Amino acid sequence: MTPCQSPHETYVEKGFYLHPEPIVSGSLLRLAIERISALMNGTYDMGAKPWRRWNIGHPYKMQKIDQVHLCDRAFYSLVTQPVIGEWIARVSSADLVQVWATQLLVKPPGGGKLGAVGWHMDRKDWPFWQGEILTMWLALDDVRPDCGPLLYVQGSHRWPDIAAPGDAYIQDLEAQEKRLKQLAPHLAWREVPALLRAGGAGFHSADTLHGSRANRTDCPRIGLAISVRTERSRVKSGVEDYGYTSYLDHPSIAPIIYRRERIDP
Numbered sequence: 001m002t003p004c005q006s007p008h009e010t011y012v013e014k015g016f017y018l019h020p021e022p023i024v025s026g027s028l029l030r031l032a033i034e035r036i037s038a039l040m041n042g043t044y045d046m047g048a049k050p051w052r053r054w055n056i057g058h059p060y061k062m063q064k065i066d067q068v069h070l071c072d073r074a075f076y077s078l079v080t081q082p083v084i085g086e087w088i089a090r091v092s093s094a095d096l097v098q099v100w101a102t103q104l105l106v107k108p109p110g111g112g113k114l115g116a117v118g119w120h121m122d123r124k125d126w127p128f129w130q131g132e133i134l135t136m137w138l139a140l141d142d143v144r145p146d147c148g149p150l151l152y153v154q155g156s157h158r159w160p161d162i163a164a165p166g167d168a169y170i171q172d173l174e175a176q177e178k179r180l181k182q183l184a185p186h187l188a189w190r191e192v193p194a195l196l197r198a199g200g201a202g203f204h205s206a207d208t209l210h211g212s213r214a215n216r217t218d219c220p221r222i223g224l225a226i227s228v229r230t231e232r233s234r235v236k237s238g239v240e241d242y243g244y245t246s247y248l249d250h251p252s253i254a255p256i257i258y259r260r261e262r263i264d265p
């Protein structure tokens, strides 16, 4: 970010924005972190189950809990903190921010490539949306260079379609990178890691190429992905949505976490 650039200008230019310093308080983070082992064990305190659990109990693969805000009060409270909505609105310059998906992401240490997430653009996985969709990746603990931080490819949100949207399930990032570079040798490849203090966040557009490598520390890397729509998004009809767009009228399944008040002249 050049000194006079706003978060929104940086986001528009690079396809992501990093806010390494805490946005939310340590006490809220601790409440959420303390709930993770119960969640992993299938204990939910809001009466609903997650929509999907991925690799729970696997020693090395990324463990994920989809729609964690529906099953746990601490996570619901975290996701709906006004400051989260305000930051997403600041970065995207949106008038309305509505959560439609959350994912608790725990990358265990020691698994090498098994913990990696391949280069991908989220829009490929979310064909049921058109327009503005973005994700805030909130660090629940410090994210250091060797723990397999989320990586963004700067400017990739402007790449033409030829440069393939990638695949999150491929774990050989070097091979993917080589292939992408062959497909589009003229495109600049500049990786930026989301190095964050606990409570800090990275914000990325659904069109920004991102992924993450192995966790080479002794501790899990823990994050919460909060995916939102703004007033500039539309649901594509006739496309399988796995339920994600069916609850947009439901205030707690898809909470609106920011609405800009317009004052009539």
Ligand SMILES: O=C(O)CCC(=O)C(=O)O
Pocket: 105, 117, 122, 135, 137, 149, 150, 168, 210, 211, 212, 223, 225
């Ligand atoms: O946490 C990661 O390493 C990947 C997360 C991701 O792909 C996302 O939040 O869109």
